[in-house]
Amino acid sequence: MSIARLRVDSINQVGDPSAQSSAEPLEFRNATKRYAGSPTPAVDGLSLEVPAGEICVLVGPSGCGKTTAMRMVNRMIDITEGDILLGGRSVKDRKPAELRRHIGYVIQQIGLFPHRTIADNVATVPKLLGWDRQRIAARVDELLELVGLDPHEMRGRYPSQLSGGQRQRVGVARALAVDPPVMLMDEPFGAIDPINRERLQNEFLRLQAELRKTIIFVTHDIDEAIKMGDRIAIMQEGGKLAQYAPPAELLMAPANDFVEDFVGADRALKRLALQRVRDIDLWSVATCRVGEPVAEVRKRLEEADLDIPLLVDEEQRPIGWLGKRALSGERVRDELRSRAEPVVELDDILRDALSDLLGRESMYGPVVDQFGRTVGVLSIQVISHAIGGASAAVPSAADRAP
Protein backbone atom coordinates (compact mmCIF):
# COMPACT_ATOMS: atom_id res chain seq x y z
CA MET A 1 0.00 0.00 0.00
CA SER A 2 2.72 2.44 0.97
CA ILE A 3 4.65 1.54 -2.16
CA ALA A 4 1.73 2.52 -4.33
CA ARG A 5 1.37 5.82 -2.57
CA LEU A 6 5.04 6.66 -2.75
CA ARG A 7 5.01 5.86 -6.41
CA VAL A 8 2.19 8.27 -7.02
CA ASP A 9 4.03 10.91 -5.03
CA SER A 10 7.15 10.60 -7.06
CA ILE A 11 5.24 10.55 -10.33
CA ASN A 12 3.63 13.79 -9.31
CA GLN A 13 7.05 15.27 -8.71
CA VAL A 14 8.08 14.58 -12.24
CA GLY A 15 4.98 14.66 -14.36
CA ASP A 16 3.17 17.63 -12.95
CA PRO A 17 4.95 20.90 -13.66
CA SER A 18 2.89 22.64 -10.99
CA ALA A 19 4.26 20.37 -8.27
CA GLN A 20 6.22 22.24 -5.62
CA SER A 21 9.65 21.37 -6.97
CA SER A 22 9.82 21.88 -10.68
CA ALA A 23 12.10 24.54 -12.10
CA GLU A 24 13.74 27.66 -10.78
CA PRO A 25 15.14 30.67 -12.62
CA LEU A 26 18.90 31.04 -12.76
CA GLU A 27 20.84 34.26 -12.95
CA PHE A 28 24.50 34.96 -13.55
CA ARG A 29 25.24 38.34 -12.07
CA ASN A 30 28.58 39.64 -13.24
CA ALA A 31 30.01 36.19 -12.46
CA THR A 32 33.77 36.15 -12.87
CA LYS A 33 36.40 33.45 -12.49
CA ARG A 34 40.03 34.39 -12.26
CA TYR A 35 42.76 31.84 -11.77
CA ALA A 36 45.86 32.89 -9.88
CA GLY A 37 48.74 33.47 -12.26
CA SER A 38 46.54 33.86 -15.33
CA PRO A 39 46.42 37.38 -16.78
CA THR A 40 42.93 37.04 -18.30
CA PRO A 41 39.88 35.77 -16.44
CA ALA A 42 38.45 32.38 -17.45
CA VAL A 43 34.97 33.88 -17.21
CA ASP A 44 34.71 37.65 -17.40
CA GLY A 45 31.74 39.38 -15.80
CA LEU A 46 29.10 37.01 -17.15
CA SER A 47 25.58 38.35 -16.69
CA LEU A 48 22.55 36.54 -18.01
CA GLU A 49 19.18 35.33 -16.83
CA VAL A 50 17.66 31.98 -17.60
CA PRO A 51 13.89 31.88 -16.99
CA ALA A 52 12.56 28.84 -15.14
CA GLY A 53 12.00 25.87 -17.41
CA GLU A 54 14.17 27.01 -20.31
CA ILE A 55 17.30 25.58 -21.86
CA CYS A 56 20.19 28.02 -21.99
CA VAL A 57 23.00 26.79 -24.21
CA LEU A 58 26.52 28.04 -23.52
CA VAL A 59 28.38 27.71 -26.78
CA GLY A 60 31.75 28.85 -28.05
CA PRO A 61 35.20 27.69 -29.12
CA SER A 62 37.36 25.77 -26.67
CA GLY A 63 38.87 28.00 -24.02
CA CYS A 64 35.97 30.44 -24.07
CA GLY A 65 35.04 29.62 -20.48
CA LYS A 66 31.68 27.97 -21.19
CA THR A 67 32.37 24.88 -19.05
CA THR A 68 33.88 27.03 -16.31
CA ALA A 69 30.75 29.18 -16.31
CA MET A 70 28.57 26.07 -16.01
CA ARG A 71 30.66 24.59 -13.22
CA MET A 72 30.38 27.77 -11.17
CA VAL A 73 26.64 27.11 -10.84
CA ASN A 74 27.10 24.05 -8.63
CA ARG A 75 30.33 25.38 -7.18
CA MET A 76 32.53 22.76 -8.75
CA ILE A 77 34.47 25.94 -9.47
CA ASP A 78 34.26 28.79 -7.01
CA ILE A 79 33.19 32.23 -8.15
CA THR A 80 35.91 34.88 -7.84
CA GLU A 81 33.66 37.90 -8.25
CA GLY A 82 29.99 38.49 -8.81
CA ASP A 83 27.33 35.93 -8.02
CA ILE A 84 25.02 33.26 -9.35
CA LEU A 85 21.46 33.17 -8.08
CA LEU A 86 19.39 30.02 -8.14
CA GLY A 87 15.73 30.72 -7.48
CA GLY A 88 16.79 34.15 -6.24
CA ARG A 89 19.25 32.69 -3.74
CA SER A 90 23.03 32.95 -4.02
CA VAL A 91 24.76 29.63 -4.59
CA LYS A 92 27.53 30.93 -2.36
CA ASP A 93 25.18 30.77 0.64
CA ARG A 94 24.82 27.02 0.35
CA LYS A 95 27.20 24.23 1.21
CA PRO A 96 28.66 22.81 -2.01
CA ALA A 97 27.63 19.19 -1.36
CA GLU A 98 24.11 20.14 -0.33
CA LEU A 99 23.76 22.51 -3.30
CA ARG A 100 24.96 19.89 -5.77
CA ARG A 101 22.47 17.29 -4.59
CA HIS A 102 19.73 19.57 -5.86
CA ILE A 103 21.30 20.31 -9.23
CA GLY A 104 21.24 17.61 -11.90
CA TYR A 105 24.68 16.98 -13.37
CA VAL A 106 25.44 15.27 -16.66
CA ILE A 107 28.93 15.28 -18.16
CA GLN A 108 30.21 14.20 -21.54
CA GLN A 109 31.94 11.09 -20.24
CA ILE A 110 28.76 10.45 -18.26
CA GLY A 111 30.82 9.25 -15.31
CA LEU A 112 28.63 6.34 -14.30
CA PHE A 113 30.15 4.46 -11.37
CA PRO A 114 31.46 1.23 -12.94
CA HIS A 115 31.30 -0.67 -9.65
CA ARG A 116 27.63 0.02 -9.13
CA THR A 117 24.61 -1.44 -10.86
CA ILE A 118 22.42 0.78 -13.00
CA ALA A 119 19.85 0.93 -10.19
CA ASP A 120 22.51 1.96 -7.68
CA ASN A 121 23.88 4.56 -10.07
CA VAL A 122 20.47 6.14 -10.54
CA ALA A 123 19.92 5.97 -6.78
CA THR A 124 23.11 7.88 -5.97
CA VAL A 125 21.57 11.17 -4.88
CA PRO A 126 18.41 9.70 -3.26
CA LYS A 127 20.77 7.60 -1.11
CA LEU A 128 22.80 10.68 -0.18
CA LEU A 129 19.55 12.34 0.85
CA GLY A 130 18.60 9.32 2.94
CA TRP A 131 15.44 8.21 1.13
CA ASP A 132 14.08 4.88 2.28
CA ARG A 133 14.67 1.80 0.15
CA GLN A 134 11.15 1.37 -1.15
CA ARG A 135 10.93 4.94 -2.30
CA ILE A 136 14.32 4.64 -4.00
CA ALA A 137 13.40 1.41 -5.78
CA ALA A 138 10.14 2.87 -7.05
CA ARG A 139 11.84 6.04 -8.19
CA VAL A 140 14.62 4.15 -9.99
CA ASP A 141 12.12 2.11 -12.01
CA GLU A 142 10.13 5.20 -12.84
CA LEU A 143 13.22 7.09 -14.02
CA LEU A 144 14.47 4.22 -16.15
CA GLU A 145 11.09 4.06 -17.85
CA LEU A 146 11.13 7.82 -18.29
CA VAL A 147 14.37 7.67 -20.28
CA GLY A 148 13.17 4.70 -22.29
CA LEU A 149 14.98 1.82 -20.60
CA ASP A 150 13.34 -1.37 -19.36
CA PRO A 151 13.79 -1.40 -15.57
CA HIS A 152 13.57 -5.20 -15.28
CA GLU A 153 16.28 -5.67 -17.82
CA MET A 154 18.57 -2.81 -16.77
CA ARG A 155 18.31 -2.53 -12.99
CA GLY A 156 20.90 -5.16 -12.12
CA ARG A 157 23.37 -4.55 -14.94
CA TYR A 158 26.70 -2.81 -14.66
CA PRO A 159 27.60 0.21 -16.83
CA SER A 160 30.13 -1.84 -18.79
CA GLN A 161 27.28 -4.00 -20.07
CA LEU A 162 25.46 -1.05 -21.68
CA SER A 163 25.85 0.67 -25.04
CA GLY A 164 26.95 4.30 -25.22
CA GLY A 165 23.41 5.51 -25.82
CA GLN A 166 22.03 3.48 -22.93
CA ARG A 167 24.70 4.84 -20.60
CA GLN A 168 23.83 8.35 -21.66
CA ARG A 169 20.18 7.73 -20.79
CA VAL A 170 21.18 6.33 -17.41
CA GLY A 171 23.28 9.46 -16.88
CA VAL A 172 20.20 11.61 -17.50
CA ALA A 173 18.05 9.42 -15.26
CA ARG A 174 20.64 9.72 -12.49
CA ALA A 175 20.70 13.51 -12.85
CA LEU A 176 16.90 13.65 -12.62
CA ALA A 177 16.70 11.34 -9.61
CA VAL A 178 15.53 13.83 -7.00
CA ASP A 179 13.68 16.05 -9.47
CA PRO A 180 16.18 18.93 -9.26
CA PRO A 181 14.96 22.37 -10.36
CA VAL A 182 18.11 22.94 -12.40
CA MET A 183 20.26 20.69 -14.55
CA LEU A 184 23.80 21.20 -15.80
CA MET A 185 24.74 19.32 -18.94
CA ASP A 186 28.30 19.47 -20.24
CA GLU A 187 28.39 18.19 -23.84
CA PRO A 188 26.05 15.38 -22.82
CA PHE A 189 25.85 13.96 -26.34
CA GLY A 190 29.47 14.65 -27.23
CA ALA A 191 30.66 11.05 -27.05
CA ILE A 192 27.75 9.59 -29.03
CA ASP A 193 27.87 8.79 -32.75
CA PRO A 194 25.97 11.26 -35.01
CA ILE A 195 22.95 9.05 -35.69
CA ASN A 196 22.33 8.17 -32.07
CA ARG A 197 23.14 11.72 -31.02
CA GLU A 198 20.30 13.05 -33.15
CA ARG A 199 17.93 10.50 -31.63
CA LEU A 200 19.03 11.25 -28.07
CA GLN A 201 18.69 14.99 -28.68
CA ASN A 202 15.12 14.53 -29.88
CA GLU A 203 14.33 12.23 -26.99
CA PHE A 204 15.74 14.71 -24.56
CA LEU A 205 13.73 17.57 -26.03
CA ARG A 206 10.57 15.49 -25.71
CA LEU A 207 11.48 14.77 -22.11
CA GLN A 208 12.12 18.45 -21.48
CA ALA A 209 8.75 19.37 -23.01
CA GLU A 210 7.30 17.30 -20.18
CA LEU A 211 9.69 18.16 -17.34
CA ARG A 212 10.42 21.82 -18.05
CA LYS A 213 13.67 22.00 -16.12
CA THR A 214 15.93 25.00 -16.10
CA ILE A 215 18.96 23.73 -17.97
CA ILE A 216 22.45 25.00 -18.61
CA PHE A 217 23.68 23.09 -21.62
CA VAL A 218 27.30 23.38 -22.76
CA THR A 219 28.37 22.52 -26.29
CA HIS A 220 30.91 23.64 -28.88
CA ASP A 221 28.54 22.74 -31.72
CA ILE A 222 26.46 25.67 -32.97
CA ASP A 223 23.97 23.37 -34.69
CA GLU A 224 23.35 21.51 -31.45
CA ALA A 225 23.01 24.87 -29.69
CA ILE A 226 20.40 26.05 -32.17
CA LYS A 227 18.54 22.79 -31.90
CA MET A 228 18.56 22.47 -28.12
CA GLY A 229 18.49 26.06 -26.91
CA ASP A 230 15.60 28.31 -25.98
CA ARG A 231 18.34 30.85 -25.54
CA ILE A 232 21.93 30.74 -26.62
CA ALA A 233 24.85 32.44 -24.94
CA ILE A 234 27.75 32.66 -27.37
CA MET A 235 31.02 33.08 -25.54
CA GLN A 236 34.34 34.12 -26.98
CA GLU A 237 37.94 33.91 -25.83
CA GLY A 238 38.68 35.57 -22.54
CA GLY A 239 35.42 34.31 -21.06
CA LYS A 240 33.37 37.14 -22.54
CA LEU A 241 29.73 36.87 -23.46
CA ALA A 242 29.42 37.85 -27.12
CA GLN A 243 25.65 37.59 -27.41
CA TYR A 244 22.74 36.16 -25.46
CA ALA A 245 19.59 35.68 -27.47
CA PRO A 246 17.05 33.15 -28.70
CA PRO A 247 18.37 31.11 -31.64
CA ALA A 248 16.34 32.94 -34.29
CA GLU A 249 17.53 36.33 -33.14
CA LEU A 250 21.11 35.12 -33.00
CA LEU A 251 20.89 33.91 -36.58
CA MET A 252 19.05 36.99 -37.77
CA ALA A 253 21.04 39.67 -36.01
CA PRO A 254 24.50 38.55 -34.90
CA ALA A 255 25.85 41.10 -32.45
CA ASN A 256 29.37 41.22 -33.87
CA ASP A 257 31.77 39.67 -36.35
CA PHE A 258 32.70 36.91 -33.94
CA VAL A 259 29.10 35.74 -33.59
CA GLU A 260 28.47 36.07 -37.32
CA ASP A 261 31.53 33.99 -37.99
CA PHE A 262 30.68 31.44 -35.33
CA VAL A 263 27.09 30.82 -36.43
CA GLY A 264 28.35 30.34 -39.97
CA ALA A 265 27.66 31.66 -43.45
CA ASP A 266 24.54 29.51 -43.73
CA ARG A 267 22.82 31.14 -40.80
CA ALA A 268 19.82 32.09 -42.97
CA LEU A 269 19.32 28.43 -43.82
CA LYS A 270 19.78 27.45 -40.18
CA ARG A 271 16.90 29.72 -39.29
CA LEU A 272 14.66 27.70 -41.57
CA ALA A 273 15.24 24.66 -39.44
CA LEU A 274 13.87 26.54 -36.44
CA GLN A 275 10.46 27.26 -37.86
CA ARG A 276 7.51 25.31 -39.06
CA VAL A 277 5.18 26.33 -41.82
CA ARG A 278 2.52 27.20 -39.24
CA ASP A 279 4.85 29.78 -37.65
CA ILE A 280 4.89 32.15 -40.63
CA ASP A 281 2.36 34.28 -42.52
CA LEU A 282 1.18 32.33 -45.54
CA TRP A 283 -0.32 33.72 -48.71
CA SER A 284 -4.08 33.56 -48.97
CA VAL A 285 -5.44 31.71 -51.98
CA ALA A 286 -8.71 31.70 -53.93
CA THR A 287 -10.09 28.18 -53.80
CA CYS A 288 -12.90 27.07 -56.06
CA ARG A 289 -14.82 23.99 -57.06
CA VAL A 290 -15.91 22.83 -60.50
CA GLY A 291 -19.28 24.37 -61.45
CA GLU A 292 -19.01 27.44 -59.21
CA PRO A 293 -19.98 30.79 -60.76
CA VAL A 294 -16.87 32.38 -62.30
CA ALA A 295 -17.84 35.86 -61.08
CA GLU A 296 -17.54 34.77 -57.45
CA VAL A 297 -14.18 33.20 -58.09
CA ARG A 298 -12.90 36.39 -59.76
CA LYS A 299 -13.98 38.39 -56.71
CA ARG A 300 -12.09 36.02 -54.43
CA LEU A 301 -9.08 36.22 -56.68
CA GLU A 302 -8.90 39.98 -56.20
CA GLU A 303 -8.70 39.55 -52.44
CA ALA A 304 -6.15 36.70 -52.53
CA ASP A 305 -2.37 37.13 -52.41
CA LEU A 306 -1.93 34.76 -55.34
CA ASP A 307 -3.68 35.52 -58.65
CA ILE A 308 -4.08 31.89 -59.63
CA PRO A 309 -7.18 29.99 -58.45
CA LEU A 310 -6.74 26.64 -56.73
CA LEU A 311 -9.21 23.89 -57.59
CA VAL A 312 -10.21 21.89 -54.49
CA ASP A 313 -12.51 18.95 -53.86
CA GLU A 314 -15.55 18.80 -51.57
CA GLU A 315 -13.28 18.43 -48.53
CA GLN A 316 -11.18 21.50 -49.47
CA ARG A 317 -8.32 19.23 -50.47
CA PRO A 318 -6.13 20.76 -53.20
CA ILE A 319 -6.40 19.26 -56.69
CA GLY A 320 -4.57 21.64 -59.02
CA TRP A 321 -3.98 25.17 -60.28
CA LEU A 322 -6.55 26.36 -62.81
CA GLY A 323 -5.63 27.74 -66.23
CA LYS A 324 -7.17 30.80 -67.94
CA ARG A 325 -9.66 28.74 -69.89
CA ALA A 326 -11.20 27.37 -66.73
CA LEU A 327 -12.69 30.78 -65.98
CA SER A 328 -13.60 31.70 -69.53
CA GLY A 329 -17.26 30.64 -69.21
CA GLU A 330 -20.06 31.19 -66.70
CA ARG A 331 -19.06 28.31 -64.50
CA VAL A 332 -15.67 27.04 -63.42
CA ARG A 333 -14.44 24.28 -65.70
CA ASP A 334 -11.98 21.52 -64.91
CA GLU A 335 -9.08 22.94 -66.97
CA LEU A 336 -5.87 22.55 -64.93
CA ARG A 337 -2.64 24.29 -65.87
CA SER A 338 -0.79 22.08 -63.38
CA ARG A 339 -1.38 19.69 -60.53
CA ALA A 340 -1.11 21.06 -57.00
CA GLU A 341 2.36 19.83 -56.19
CA PRO A 342 4.02 19.85 -53.80
CA VAL A 343 1.45 19.92 -51.02
CA VAL A 344 2.97 21.30 -47.83
CA GLU A 345 1.72 20.54 -44.32
CA LEU A 346 1.41 23.08 -41.55
CA ASP A 347 3.66 21.00 -39.31
CA ASP A 348 6.45 20.74 -41.86
CA ILE A 349 9.74 22.36 -40.95
CA LEU A 350 10.39 25.34 -43.25
CA ARG A 351 13.69 23.92 -44.40
CA ASP A 352 11.95 20.72 -45.57
CA ALA A 353 9.12 22.68 -47.20
CA LEU A 354 11.63 24.78 -49.12
CA SER A 355 13.39 21.65 -50.18
CA ASP A 356 10.06 20.27 -51.50
CA LEU A 357 9.39 23.42 -53.50
CA LEU A 358 12.86 23.41 -54.99
CA GLY A 359 12.61 19.71 -55.72
CA ARG A 360 9.40 20.23 -57.76
CA GLU A 361 10.81 23.33 -59.43
CA SER A 362 7.77 25.15 -58.14
CA MET A 363 7.55 28.72 -56.82
CA TYR A 364 4.63 27.95 -54.54
CA GLY A 365 2.53 25.14 -53.13
CA PRO A 366 -0.76 24.80 -51.25
CA VAL A 367 -0.55 24.30 -47.48
CA VAL A 368 -2.91 21.88 -45.77
CA ASP A 369 -3.84 21.26 -42.15
CA GLN A 370 -3.89 17.90 -40.44
CA PHE A 371 -7.14 16.92 -42.23
CA GLY A 372 -5.71 17.78 -45.64
CA ARG A 373 -7.80 20.96 -46.01
CA THR A 374 -6.24 23.89 -47.82
CA VAL A 375 -5.34 26.76 -45.49
CA GLY A 376 -3.05 28.91 -47.65
CA VAL A 377 -0.07 28.94 -49.93
CA LEU A 378 3.63 28.75 -49.18
CA SER A 379 5.86 30.41 -51.73
CA ILE A 380 9.58 30.97 -52.10
CA GLN A 381 8.82 34.66 -51.53
CA VAL A 382 7.05 33.88 -48.26
CA ILE A 383 10.05 31.87 -47.09
CA SER A 384 12.55 34.50 -48.07
CA HIS A 385 10.45 37.04 -46.23
CA ALA A 386 10.45 34.77 -43.18
CA ILE A 387 14.24 34.50 -43.25
CA GLY A 388 14.77 38.23 -43.53
CA GLY A 389 11.64 39.11 -41.61
CA ALA A 390 11.70 40.92 -38.32
CA SER A 391 9.90 39.09 -35.56
CA ALA A 392 8.92 35.60 -36.44
CA ALA A 393 7.69 33.77 -33.38
CA VAL A 394 9.99 30.83 -32.75
CA PRO A 395 8.70 28.24 -30.32
CA SER A 396 10.88 26.88 -27.52
CA ALA A 397 13.28 24.06 -28.25
CA ALA A 398 11.17 21.57 -26.34
CA ASP A 399 8.08 22.56 -28.34
CA ARG A 400 10.04 22.05 -31.52
CA ALA A 401 10.81 18.49 -30.54
CA PRO A 402 9.71 16.27 -33.40
Place this chain on the structure above:
Amino acid sequence: MSLLLTVIAQGGGFVRDRAGESSCVADDGFCPSWIVDNADRYVTPFFEHVYLSVVSVTIGFTIAFALALLAHRRRWLIGPFTWLTSALYTVPSISMFLLLLPITGRGNTTAIVALVIYTQVIVFRNVINGLANVSADIVDAADGMGMTSTQRLFRVEVPLALPEILAGLRIAAATTVGLAALAFLAGTGGLGSQIAAQITFKSNVVVAGLLVTLLAAALDLVVLTIQRFLTPWRRAAAA
Protein backbone atom coordinates in the same frame (compact mmCIF):
# COMPACT_ATOMS: atom_id res chain seq x y z
CA MET B 1 87.11 -41.07 -12.61
CA SER B 2 87.44 -41.64 -8.92
CA LEU B 3 84.79 -38.94 -8.36
CA LEU B 4 82.36 -40.81 -10.57
CA LEU B 5 83.07 -44.01 -8.69
CA THR B 6 82.40 -42.26 -5.43
CA VAL B 7 79.05 -40.93 -6.67
CA ILE B 8 78.05 -44.39 -7.89
CA ALA B 9 79.15 -45.95 -4.61
CA GLN B 10 77.13 -43.37 -2.65
CA GLY B 11 74.08 -43.86 -4.87
CA GLY B 12 74.40 -47.56 -4.51
CA GLY B 13 74.68 -47.15 -0.81
CA PHE B 14 71.54 -45.07 -0.69
CA VAL B 15 69.57 -47.65 -2.66
CA ARG B 16 70.94 -50.48 -0.62
CA ASP B 17 70.20 -48.85 2.69
CA ARG B 18 66.79 -47.42 1.78
CA ALA B 19 64.98 -49.90 3.94
CA GLY B 20 67.16 -48.95 6.84
CA GLU B 21 65.49 -45.72 7.67
CA SER B 22 67.86 -44.68 10.34
CA SER B 23 70.75 -44.67 7.93
CA CYS B 24 68.83 -42.33 5.55
CA VAL B 25 68.26 -40.01 8.44
CA ALA B 26 71.85 -40.39 9.52
CA ASP B 27 72.88 -39.38 5.99
CA ASP B 28 70.68 -36.25 6.26
CA GLY B 29 68.82 -37.52 3.17
CA PHE B 30 65.29 -37.12 1.89
CA CYS B 31 63.37 -39.79 3.77
CA PRO B 32 59.63 -40.06 3.00
CA SER B 33 58.86 -42.51 5.77
CA TRP B 34 60.66 -40.31 8.31
CA ILE B 35 58.52 -37.40 7.11
CA VAL B 36 55.32 -39.39 7.54
CA ASP B 37 56.34 -40.49 11.02
CA ASN B 38 57.41 -37.02 12.11
CA ALA B 39 54.67 -34.89 10.52
CA ASP B 40 53.41 -33.82 13.92
CA ARG B 41 56.69 -32.02 14.57
CA TYR B 42 55.61 -29.40 12.04
CA VAL B 43 52.14 -28.65 13.37
CA THR B 44 53.18 -26.18 16.03
CA PRO B 45 55.79 -24.36 13.90
CA PHE B 46 53.27 -24.17 11.07
CA PHE B 47 50.63 -22.50 13.18
CA GLU B 48 53.22 -20.20 14.71
CA HIS B 49 54.13 -19.25 11.18
CA VAL B 50 50.47 -18.68 10.27
CA TYR B 51 50.08 -16.53 13.35
CA LEU B 52 53.16 -14.42 12.62
CA SER B 53 52.18 -13.92 8.98
CA VAL B 54 48.50 -13.17 9.44
CA VAL B 55 49.00 -10.83 12.39
CA SER B 56 51.81 -8.96 10.64
CA VAL B 57 49.94 -8.63 7.35
CA THR B 58 46.77 -7.49 9.10
CA ILE B 59 48.53 -4.86 11.19
CA GLY B 60 50.78 -3.84 8.31
CA PHE B 61 47.89 -3.51 5.87
CA THR B 62 45.82 -1.50 8.31
CA ILE B 63 48.62 0.96 9.01
CA ALA B 64 49.69 1.36 5.38
CA PHE B 65 46.07 1.68 4.20
CA ALA B 66 45.40 4.40 6.76
CA LEU B 67 48.61 6.22 5.81
CA ALA B 68 47.68 6.01 2.13
CA LEU B 69 44.18 7.42 2.72
CA LEU B 70 45.74 10.24 4.70
CA ALA B 71 48.31 10.93 1.99
CA HIS B 72 45.61 10.73 -0.70
CA ARG B 73 43.92 13.68 0.94
CA ARG B 74 47.09 15.55 1.90
CA ARG B 75 49.09 15.02 -1.24
CA TRP B 76 52.30 16.50 0.16
CA LEU B 77 52.60 13.48 2.46
CA ILE B 78 52.95 11.06 -0.46
CA GLY B 79 56.63 11.96 -1.05
CA PRO B 80 57.82 11.62 2.56
CA PHE B 81 55.78 8.46 3.17
CA THR B 82 57.06 6.81 0.01
CA TRP B 83 60.62 7.75 0.82
CA LEU B 84 60.41 6.51 4.42
CA THR B 85 58.72 3.19 3.66
CA SER B 86 61.07 2.53 0.75
CA ALA B 87 64.12 3.30 2.88
CA LEU B 88 62.93 0.87 5.57
CA TYR B 89 62.27 -1.75 2.92
CA THR B 90 65.89 -1.65 1.79
CA VAL B 91 67.22 -2.59 5.24
CA PRO B 92 68.33 -6.24 4.94
CA SER B 93 65.96 -8.43 6.90
CA ILE B 94 68.71 -10.04 8.98
CA SER B 95 69.89 -6.60 10.09
CA MET B 96 66.32 -5.53 10.77
CA PHE B 97 65.63 -8.39 13.17
CA LEU B 98 68.95 -7.92 14.95
CA LEU B 99 68.61 -4.14 15.09
CA LEU B 100 65.19 -4.41 16.70
CA LEU B 101 66.29 -6.92 19.35
CA PRO B 102 67.67 -4.33 21.81
CA ILE B 103 64.49 -2.28 21.47
CA THR B 104 61.69 -4.82 21.48
CA GLY B 105 63.51 -7.81 22.94
CA ARG B 106 63.45 -11.43 21.80
CA GLY B 107 60.14 -12.86 20.68
CA ASN B 108 57.08 -12.30 18.58
CA THR B 109 56.93 -8.54 19.08
CA THR B 110 60.24 -8.00 17.33
CA ALA B 111 59.30 -10.36 14.54
CA ILE B 112 55.92 -8.72 14.00
CA VAL B 113 57.33 -5.18 14.09
CA ALA B 114 59.90 -6.10 11.45
CA LEU B 115 57.38 -7.89 9.25
CA VAL B 116 54.92 -4.99 9.53
CA ILE B 117 57.65 -2.58 8.43
CA TYR B 118 58.29 -4.62 5.29
CA THR B 119 54.63 -4.58 4.25
CA GLN B 120 54.42 -0.80 4.39
CA VAL B 121 55.92 0.23 1.09
CA ILE B 122 54.10 -2.49 -0.85
CA VAL B 123 50.62 -1.73 0.48
CA PHE B 124 51.12 2.04 0.63
CA ARG B 125 52.18 2.32 -3.00
CA ASN B 126 49.42 0.11 -4.28
CA VAL B 127 46.72 1.97 -2.39
CA ILE B 128 48.02 5.37 -3.50
CA ASN B 129 48.32 4.24 -7.12
CA GLY B 130 44.94 2.56 -7.05
CA LEU B 131 43.25 5.69 -5.77
CA ALA B 132 45.16 7.85 -8.27
CA ASN B 133 44.07 5.63 -11.14
CA VAL B 134 40.36 6.16 -10.53
CA SER B 135 39.16 8.03 -13.62
CA ALA B 136 38.90 11.79 -13.22
CA ASP B 137 35.43 11.78 -14.82
CA ILE B 138 34.12 9.43 -12.18
CA VAL B 139 35.55 11.54 -9.39
CA ASP B 140 34.04 14.61 -11.05
CA ALA B 141 30.66 12.92 -11.30
CA ALA B 142 30.83 11.91 -7.62
CA ASP B 143 31.57 15.49 -6.61
CA GLY B 144 28.90 16.81 -8.95
CA MET B 145 26.29 14.52 -7.41
CA GLY B 146 27.01 16.10 -4.05
CA MET B 147 29.14 13.50 -2.29
CA THR B 148 31.34 14.83 0.47
CA SER B 149 35.01 13.95 0.08
CA THR B 150 34.67 11.17 2.66
CA GLN B 151 31.63 9.72 0.91
CA ARG B 152 33.46 9.90 -2.38
CA LEU B 153 36.49 8.16 -0.89
CA PHE B 154 34.63 5.22 0.62
CA ARG B 155 31.77 4.87 -1.86
CA VAL B 156 33.64 5.46 -5.10
CA GLU B 157 37.41 5.72 -4.91
CA VAL B 158 38.26 2.86 -2.55
CA PRO B 159 35.86 0.38 -4.22
CA LEU B 160 37.28 1.21 -7.64
CA ALA B 161 40.85 0.98 -6.35
CA LEU B 162 40.18 -2.43 -4.75
CA PRO B 163 41.81 -4.52 -7.50
CA GLU B 164 45.07 -2.63 -7.06
CA ILE B 165 44.78 -2.46 -3.28
CA LEU B 166 44.22 -6.21 -3.06
CA ALA B 167 47.04 -6.87 -5.52
CA GLY B 168 49.26 -5.04 -3.03
CA LEU B 169 47.85 -7.14 -0.21
CA ARG B 170 48.70 -10.34 -2.11
CA ILE B 171 52.31 -9.30 -2.65
CA ALA B 172 52.57 -8.20 0.97
CA ALA B 173 51.18 -11.53 2.18
CA ALA B 174 53.56 -13.60 0.06
CA THR B 175 56.53 -11.48 1.09
CA THR B 176 55.60 -11.69 4.76
CA VAL B 177 55.20 -15.46 4.76
CA GLY B 178 58.66 -15.74 3.22
CA LEU B 179 60.29 -13.26 5.55
CA ALA B 180 58.64 -14.83 8.58
CA ALA B 181 60.92 -17.79 7.97
CA LEU B 182 63.73 -15.54 9.17
CA ALA B 183 61.86 -14.51 12.30
CA PHE B 184 63.76 -17.12 14.32
CA LEU B 185 66.56 -14.55 14.35
CA ALA B 186 64.34 -12.54 16.65
CA GLY B 187 63.86 -15.58 18.79
CA THR B 188 60.44 -16.74 17.71
CA GLY B 189 59.15 -20.08 16.53
CA GLY B 190 57.65 -20.73 13.14
CA LEU B 191 58.82 -22.83 10.25
CA GLY B 192 62.01 -20.80 10.02
CA SER B 193 63.23 -21.93 13.41
CA GLN B 194 62.31 -25.47 12.46
CA ILE B 195 64.50 -25.17 9.37
CA ALA B 196 67.32 -23.57 11.31
CA ALA B 197 67.19 -26.28 13.98
CA GLN B 198 68.20 -28.99 11.49
CA ILE B 199 69.38 -27.05 8.48
CA THR B 200 71.55 -29.87 7.16
CA PHE B 201 68.76 -32.47 7.23
CA LYS B 202 67.21 -32.55 3.75
CA SER B 203 63.89 -34.04 4.85
CA ASN B 204 63.39 -31.30 7.40
CA VAL B 205 64.36 -28.46 5.06
CA VAL B 206 62.16 -29.75 2.27
CA VAL B 207 59.06 -30.27 4.41
CA ALA B 208 59.34 -26.94 6.24
CA GLY B 209 60.11 -25.10 3.00
CA LEU B 210 57.17 -26.71 1.26
CA LEU B 211 54.87 -25.70 4.11
CA VAL B 212 56.03 -22.07 3.78
CA THR B 213 55.23 -22.14 0.08
CA LEU B 214 51.86 -23.76 0.67
CA LEU B 215 50.99 -21.18 3.29
CA ALA B 216 51.87 -18.35 0.90
CA ALA B 217 49.73 -19.92 -1.82
CA ALA B 218 46.84 -20.43 0.59
CA LEU B 219 46.87 -16.81 1.75
CA ASP B 220 47.01 -15.69 -1.86
CA LEU B 221 43.95 -17.77 -2.58
CA VAL B 222 42.12 -16.27 0.39
CA VAL B 223 42.78 -12.72 -0.84
CA LEU B 224 41.78 -13.67 -4.38
CA THR B 225 38.50 -15.04 -3.10
CA ILE B 226 37.87 -11.87 -1.13
CA GLN B 227 38.63 -9.83 -4.25
CA ARG B 228 36.22 -11.86 -6.35
CA PHE B 229 33.54 -11.35 -3.76
CA LEU B 230 34.16 -7.59 -3.44
CA THR B 231 34.42 -6.75 -7.13
CA PRO B 232 31.45 -8.37 -8.89
CA TRP B 233 31.41 -5.63 -11.55
CA ARG B 234 34.71 -6.83 -12.95
CA ARG B 235 33.27 -10.21 -13.78
CA ALA B 236 30.26 -8.52 -15.37
CA ALA B 237 32.62 -6.51 -17.55
CA ALA B 238 34.44 -9.61 -18.70
CA ALA B 239 31.24 -11.50 -19.47
